[in-house]
Amino acid sequence: MLAMCVAEARPAVLTVSAMRFLTGVVLALPVTAVAPEPLKVLQGAAAWVLSIFAIYLFNGVTDVAGDRVNGSARPIARGALDPGSALFVAGVAAVLSLAVTLDLPGPMTLIVGANLVLGYLYSGPPVPLKGSSGGTVAVLVLSGLLSYLGGFTLAAGGQAVGTPVGLLVFAAASIYWMTLVGVPAKDLSDCEGDAAAGRRTVVVTRGERACRWFMSVAASVLVVALFAAVLLLGVELVWVVVATAVGAVAVVGAGRVRLGGGTRREQRRPYRAFMATQHLVHITALISGI
Known part of the structure; x- marks a missing residue:
């Protein structure tokens, strides 16, 4: 159990x-x-x-x-x-x-x-x-x-x-990733159940296309913003930027796949890419910090 x-x-x-x-x-x-x-x-x-x-x-x-x-x-x-x-x-x-x-x-x-x-x-x-x-x-x-x-x-x-400034920047980037990329990624695969439960998620109210577009733009903007913060503030998170960029490419690529008629596994591709990126970014930060 x-x-x-x-x-x-x-x-x-x-x-x-x-x-x-x-x-x-x-x-x-x-x-x-x-x-x-x-x-x-x-x-x-x-x-x-x-x-x-x-x-x-x-x-x-x-x-x-x-x-x-x-x-x-x-x-x-x-x-x-x-x-x-x-x-x-x-x-x-x-x-x-x-x-x-x-x-x-x-x-x-x-x-x-x-x-x-x-x-x-x-x-x-x-x-x-x-x-x-x-x-x-x-x-x-x-x-x-x-x-x-x-x-x-x-x-x-x-x-x-x-x-430390590095912690503030990393926490802000991570929370941005969780909310503006992770939430729409999860909503894409849970649309039917959310609608049946009466939830007002982005994909239920705005549709799949708008949700995929929002997720992809948010991922791309984060990479640019994080890179700018590292340059301007001089924090040692260069490899975190690289890991985030890799994850953003994966999420955008997964989000371009037509999800409507796919299997459950296919529908969860954006969410799996989002989750894998979370792990990669935190492992990178831990190794860099140690």
Whole structure:
């Protein structure tokens, strides 16, 4: 059951969530007086990932109807995982995520707790924010900021220190990628289920062509903006720019494929390109920072 819960929470999402937190730690090191203890870093990352695990598992429980319309193969949608059991595991994970922060810098408990609240507001009653692209973007922006803030807070030991420009630039670029590229990429493959659930996403309200166009333009603009920021501010993120450019090409290429009559696998090409780019960019940042 636990293995199916992990599958429901999407291992790729859990992995990139850990990398966001760790990137916040690594890019904060230039302004910290003392490097944080490795075990404390792992403890903080575990707390953060547990909160994401609880959020995505809860989302799977609330998304079951739409997922089945979309033909999702995740455990709850295909009937292999009982929603009640998944909800119980999500609750336990949420409590554990808070418990793990108790001997970490004080703000960590607030950061993880705020993330759990956002997760509930995204999927839970009475008006889940995932019902619209605007609500989804708002949650992703705040949760993304919290992930890097958590890493920064742990690296700084809870002390008040200035945030490195490199971390600010990277976090802004990453959140831009999640919201203005990732949201439309996911909406493209989930259109039927979202429409059946009454959600007002971009692809439901504006159509597939407009959604693909928006996603492609957003990816291209990010590469130019990030390159300009690296040049003007002198931050050491050149290889991150290269990784982002590679990902943008992949997303634009995937978005040009006609999705309307394709298989589920074909429909998810833009989202898979978006997700792979997230991993590539964060791995690049971690290697560069270390």
